[in-house]
Amino acid sequence: MEPIRVLHVLSALAKNGAESRIMDIYRNINREKIQFDFAVHTTKQCDFDNEVKSMGARIYSFPKFKIFNYLQYYKEWEQFFKEHTEIQIIHIHVTNLAAVILNAAQKSSVPVRITHSRNSNQSGFVQKVFLALTRNIIFRKSTQMLAVSKEAGEYVFGKKAMEAGIVRILRNAIDARKYTFNAELRKKIRAELEVKDNLVVGHIGRFVEQKNHKFVLDIFKKLQKIKPHAVLILVGIGEKQPQMREYAEDIGVGKSVIFMGSRNDVPMLLQAFDVLLFPSLFEGLPGVVLEAQAAGLPCVISDTITKEVAITDLVKYMSLSEAPKIWAVAVVKQATIPRINTIKNFVECGFNIHAIANEYVKMYMKYIVSN
Template sequence: MEKPIRILHVLGTLNRGGAETMIMNVYRNIDRSKIQFDFVIHTKEKCDYDDEIIKLGGNIYSFPRYLGKNHFKYKKAWDIFFNSHQEYKIVHGHMRSTAAIYLKIAKKHGLITIAHSHSTASRGNKVEQFVKNIMQFPIRYIADYLFACSDDAGKWLFGNNVIKKNNYRVIKNAIDAEKYVFNEAKRNEMRKALGIEDKFVVGHTGSFSYPKNHKFLIDFFYQVQKKNKNVILLLVGDGELRPQIEKQINSLDIKDKVILTGIVPNVNDYMQVMDVFVFPSMFEGLGIVTIEAQAAGLLCIVADTVPKEAFITNLIEKISLSEGLEVWADKVLKCTKYKKRNTFKEIRSAGFDVVEEANVFEAFYEKQLICNKNREVISL
């Protein structure tokens, strides 16, 4: 039996972030007898998806974090890796900060290279952002293929003219849409378990990190609960800023009105619990959770930083963060009465159902290695 093509994906970690979730959605649905995914990550800590990847037949390799002072050691590690692992013919880079380094080395070893943009800004303070942006700039000239989750994300990382290039493509962050279809029995079961059967539930899913803007979220909810005493805020996720957010919740004396679930494997079930989804992000490459929320039939109030590609149904509305807390609170309080509906067909017809998107990935990888023997860059 012919061995599957092995694709090497490069990331920082394998936790439940947007890029990682997208890759795992595809990995679960791709024909793994033909295509297998392996991963290079930049941590030695156990990650959320490690066990599942091993179970699906993937390999995970840990690299040292890039610190600047270990520049030559980092480059050498990649050289050694590609010399030792000649089974790889394609490297798919999702980690931007060092992509100009590892993709250049991959090309030297004869690999086809893909750079994938998942964001529209760099994290960190101004100095860190400046350094990252300088390091990332050459990617557009190094990678064979330039992928992005939205045109905004593509233009941010690869330049405004990227959309005219024949090696550029928007790859939709597809989801297992069927899992999110509104299910009243599951909703009632989950709400009963949480003890919030008669509550109006404002929900949010995302890592507790700067881009997700939890501070604004808590301040906004404080205004909501002053106007409606029967509300609950349900926060799904975890992250480095959680201690600060918990401190903010306590200082506003709303601890009894906020549920923090931490990281959960069944986000789809928790979305059944929600009555409205709120997403005040500072910046987003796409905002995959807004797609999930629409798939669950939820009304979504989102910041105008969310790219146009996320606006699939008429359930999603954008507001500028500059509008202020009162405007956001009033908008959400108008969402108390609406009937949830099945949006599966809309999600699928917009190209966000992962079963179809997995076929796109599979066809691309196979075309590169089976139909493109000369390893030339093929127009997308």
């Protein structure tokens, strides 16, 4: 029996939050029953392209949606569905595109149409307006609505939909065993980074407005008044990276900030950190905070982030209205918490990757049977 093929719609197969979490599922799902394909909005080679192809996935490239090219974009999808009648399930993770794709999918009689909310807000004004205008279409033409958290569900589908129970919360999950704290490994990685015994503050995320890197640097400047030899490690790439490099130099912390770019060894880097600093403007259910907790790493994060992500006592929430100096004091204090093994927490709280991967299989199989 051929596996059921599920088409996941993403911006790109890059090492971003949503994409990384989908890859975690793909690596652990039963591919004899369920096979993933990917629709992306780039023609560039991306981080996960070769890996997904080696696992049997097909990648389809679409033009970027700019609102003014609505008709062209819609026709691309309409033509795609005509050529790919084997598509039975489409799983959309980019909610700004959902209404257009859902219209084409419904017209082409794609039986299972899933819209998955992965964030609790957006940065762009135009994107916010477009989502508001198309929310009713998403609501009517999705056969299933999913969200990674209550806040993410409310943002896209509305509070009434969440209260009515018609949106299913399907949490992000990670393979926590990959991140388990190892004291010897920590020594090795810190030696390679040449950070000695200094306080190491880490942040992992794309250089975009949402991740609030300017505030990260402002906090670190104040933190260096308490810990003059502290080091800040920033992992990730993005449009604001050059601007943040310049800002770090302007405020006098450039020599203490390590811009590491895109990395394949995040589990290793988390071993070397003393604390994760994560003051995002908004998030859905940030995987990096789960990864940090899996590594037994203390975290200081913004209170705009869902409380659902705090599955251990390692997470401290702070208001973005607090001054950088107050954040700096909290970061230094949080970094003194001893590292612990948190595997039990992940199993008990349902964030185990194997359990969630099985939930995906059951969900897709159920949708096919019911449709």
